[in-house]
């Protein structure tokens with residue numbers, strides 16, 4: 621399924637251009653995740669304690685993705701592979717669960733954590749992914765699209781659509797613009813670790829960007845006590 625890279629090997633890196641998607645990448649990527657990869661799972665698990673727990677949030681994504689045994693699933697910007705593990709439990713050993721991320725260090729934590737036959741971690745830019753068209757039944761991205769700038773988000777969404785089989789589902793879960801006293805307060809803390817790409821995603825609206833990417837039947841759900849939204853679309 622992978623066109624040009626194998627687990628543990630690097631693909632062409634940031635800004636690479638090529639034949640898929642828009643054929644271009646924005647070249648934008650912030651690499652803090654590589655320095656903090658070993659702390660990521662611990663920090664996220666603890667942050668989620670305040671908003672209903674990480675596993676509940678992840679299980680909501682898996683449920684929305686409606687993954688069946690034997691299917692092929694792609695998790696874009698998979699980080700350390702926590703969501704990927706849950707998706708792989710649904711594909712079973714006859715399916716495939718592929719995670720891509722730019723950070724080799726995040727992927728390395730994932731490779732140590734997840735040792736299932738159906739799981740594969742590949743280093744690649746979400747804006748230009750090394751797979752053939754219509755390779756996957758499901759594509760997911762959690763807590764990742766807000767890390768990308770506007771051209772990056774649009775390229776990544778176009779890639780997600782390109783890789784989906786017709787009728788396949790995409791599920792994107794990400795931070796939501798706060799609209800209550802408590803979410804506004806909490807988001808002030810979250811934003812200490814974020815950049816302008818988050819505000820930019822909010823100003824454009826993820827729902828609208830998914831619609832622009834020709835993803836259909838969009839359904840939006842609020843998650844994590846109002847801090848997140850999960851949008852499901854179909855190709």
Ligand SMILES: C[S@@+](CC[C@H](N)C(=O)[O-])C[C@H]1O[C@@H](n2cnc3c(N)ncnc32)[C@H](O)[C@@H]1O
Nearest residue numbers: 653697698699721722723745746762763764767
């Ligand atoms: C906040 S982490 C989320 C990780 C994981 N999806 C999760 O739910 O825990 C954001 C991840 O996006 C990755 N990332 C950001 N931009 C990317 C891009 N253009 N291509 C691939 N990965 C990217 C980072 O390396 C990082 O691992």
